[in-house]
Amino acid sequence: MEISELYKIFTEHDVVTTDSRDCPEGSLFFALKGESFDGNKFAAMALEKGCAYAVVDEKEYANDPRCILVDNCLDTLQQLARYHRRTLGTPIIGITGTNGKTTTKELTAAVLSKRYNVLYTQGNFNNDIGVPKTLLRLKPTHDIAVVEMGASHPGDIKKLVDIVEPDYALITNVGRAHLQGFGSFEGVIHTKGELYDFMRERGNWDAPVPGSLDFGRKRCVFIDAENPYLVSISEGLNLVRYGCTKAEELWVNGVVNSCAPMLNFSWAHNDGSFSSVWHETPTHLIGSYNITNMLAAVSIGLYFNVDPDKITDALCEYMPSNNRSxxxxxxxxxxxxxxxxxxxxxxxxxxxxxxxxxxxxxxxxxxxxxxxxxxxxxxxxxxxxxxxxxxxxxxxxxxxxxxxxxxxxxxxxxxxxxxxxxxxxxxxxxxxxxxxxxxxxxxxxxxxxxxx
The missing domain is CATH 3.90.190.20 (Mur ligase, C-terminal domain)
Structure with a gap:
């Protein structure tokens, strides 16, 4: 079946499930495979439980007119997600990084939600299954989306950005993680940098992104200007910089006031007038290292015209969960x-x-x-x-x-x-x-x- 045909079915049954234990009435079941399971074997059960259709990739299980046979269920899920993303044209911010990407995604969504209807990745569903499922939750009523992308092997980010096709990008940092999969720290940098590569190839920095926002914003990359690894791979990008050096070229400056144990920091928008207003922001997050995550969210909020006081409110109100700081x-x-x-x-x-x-x-x-x-x-x-x-x-x-x-x-x-x-x-x-x-x-x- 062509993706366009499957998409017509999806528009009438827009709840997607990959778990036969969770089958909302009228939903669309994708029979994914894992190391220890084969979703094809549960397609009939999913239909019995209420799914309208089941997408399978083994002919022997396509024995019901409500079964849709495809070559590969995971590939089809990803293609459907990209088709949906392109159809809606919703502006998307793509976030990756070794550390802090989930926290930064949560902070960014909290800030943007002060002005917009935001779709964002739930939990850390940031892999080749979670990312397309996130995109398939997009509705025409969403103004903007924040999509987290994770990686543990070379090529992982490229695969995900080719599905998400983000308009804006942020790499929180690069660090020594998943070295068994990446092979080296250089491998980490290269893989995370695949997000920059996509943005660089996409180019067209001068044209505002079309979509459901109430104003146009040019494509850009938000960057910690004090991270030498990120700066070294950022050539050719339209950069919105943040950091703690109070340098004139920074879009947002920040300073740690205290951390005993909660982070209290202040931030200011460098608007070129040399009269920046500093916003003190007491948070519920542990660790001075979280200031870069905070400044990333501030930068994104300002770029999309969220009121500065509401940005501070969002960061003060944010409560960490899931054993994170x-x-x-x-x-x-x-x-x-x-x-x-x-x-x-x-x-x-x-x-x-x-x-x-x-x-x-x-x-x-x-x-x-x-x-x-x-x-x-x-x-x-x-x-x-x-x-x-x-x-x-x-x-x-x-x-x-x-x-x-x-x-x-x-x-x-x-x-x-x-x-x-x-x-x-x-x-x-x-x-x-x-x-x-x-x-x-x-x-x-x-x-x-x-x-x-």
Missing amino acids: QFEKTADNRLIVDAYNANPTSMTAALKNFGEMDAPLCKMCIIGDMKELGEVSHEEHQKIIDLLSELKIHNVWLVGSEFEHCNTPYNFRKFNNVEEVKEAIKADKPQGYDILIKGSNSTKLYELPKLL
Whole structure:
């Protein structure tokens, strides 16, 4: 079936599902395949549960007139999403980066929502399935969309930008993550830079983007002007710059006021008049490193004519979730929970911030493994231990097999897994600490706060 024909069906059944356990009445089921499942086997079940049609790619399962046989269900889902995106023509901001992309996406959506009807990626559904499903949620009533794109292998971003075709772009940063998949830090830079490559090839910087906004805005790339890796690959792009140097060429300047533990910062729009108004912004986010995420959202909001006071309101109101830079008080401790993900770049930033943080209590770290680092895993974990030693944290617990063969000070405790940590807490619960909890999601450190 041609995509144009499938699109006609989609316009009448515009709820897409890939899960046979979630089949809203009249929805469109795509029979995707994974390492341990074949969605084709569940097509009949999806139809029974209420789906209007099932898209399959194995002929033996196309035994119902409501089954639509295609060559590849995932390719078809992606093509349908791109067709829908082109049909609506909604202005789209594409966001990627090693660290902070989900937080920046959330902050950007919060800011833009002060003026527009915004569609944005839910959670971190930023892969080759989540991105097309996000685009297929676009409605004519949406003024603008913010789409997050993730990557763990070379070519991942190129594949996604070819579906999203963003009009505006932001790379939050590049760091040492997923090195097993990328092969090297240079591989990370190249892959994230595929977003810039798309924007560069698209060009046409002088023409406003058509769409449902109440004014036209030229295509551009929002960039942290103090990130040398991003600057080095930004040639030929229409740049909107932000940073903390108060340089004249910056669209937005920022400065950290305090971080004890919540980030309080001020920002100003450089409008060329040398009379910039500074907006103090107390936030609910932990970590001075989050200022670049904040400034990115400010820059985007200003570019799309969101009132400056409403931008500040949005950033002040934003509450982190999903174990990302969350602050929790318990009866015995104060917790900084950042247990959704970890890589050498984000771990170093979190530890340095924690070490510098003014804290009334003794400091303790519960640090989990950083995954997918390949051949440099031992080296990177040893660097984290060395940093912890320099910071003179009072109490350090290391969780996971990656730390097993690292050289550690005598007072650092090692645990094979989170279950051993739970037993240690039950036997001798830490009390009176500021505790940083950070590790890759698979270490399950997010299970600890309720015990502390």
